[in-house]
Amino acid sequence: MPQGSATTVDQQAFRAVLGHFCTGVTVVTSVDGGEPVGFACQSFSSLSLSPPLVLFCPSRTSSSWARIRRAGYFCVNVLAEDQREVSAVFGRPGTDRFAGLSWTPSPNGAPVLAGVLTWVDCVIETVHEAGDHDVVIGRVVELGPQAEGRPLLFYRGAYTVTETPEDTAPPRADELLDTLLSWSRHGDWI
DSSP states (O other): OOTTTTOOOOHHHHHHHHTTSOEEOEEEEEEETTEEEEEEESOEEEEETTTTEEEEOOBTTOHHHHHHHHHTEEEEEEOBTTOHHHHHHHHSTTSOTTTTOOEEEOTTSOEEETTOSEEEEEEEEEEEEETTEEEEEEEEEEEOOOOSSOBOEEETTEEEOOOOGGGSOOOOGGGOHHHHHHOTTGGGTO
8 A cells, every 4th residue: 555545634734735736717607597607716727639628627516517517518718817806706606696797608608708818618528526526528619719918826825927027038939838739749748
């Protein structure tokens, strides 16, 4: 048996340690029963280039996730640095999250929120139970345009953003995401 496999991990320590991994902030949306539905989500990632797949991990007790699952499709909205309040609204339970919020339907009909950096329109491919969350794999059917701006990030329990362009050196060619995704050895990364 591997060392530590029988130990219990403290939940607060688990959150603190994993809080040191910076994530982007998204809002996952859909329409169920003619009503828009959505929730803030940090646990979003690309999964596969061929076929194009993404994943996100909602709490199994989330009523919004239950409605999105029933709809069978979703749109991942990548939030911009000035959308902290949008994230906060979609992170609170029991509120009309779309009240006063401008949005347009994606090709599948899921809400694309105004002001996002980009969006990814998907159909649910499969769902796997994983502890108190589900791992949702979505097949990408449409991609949104990419707006100028910086992403909203979450790090150590708080919102943050990337440095200003003046604070950063230009990326090397081998650091560019396009290079990474098209790199012949991308299997080392994804």
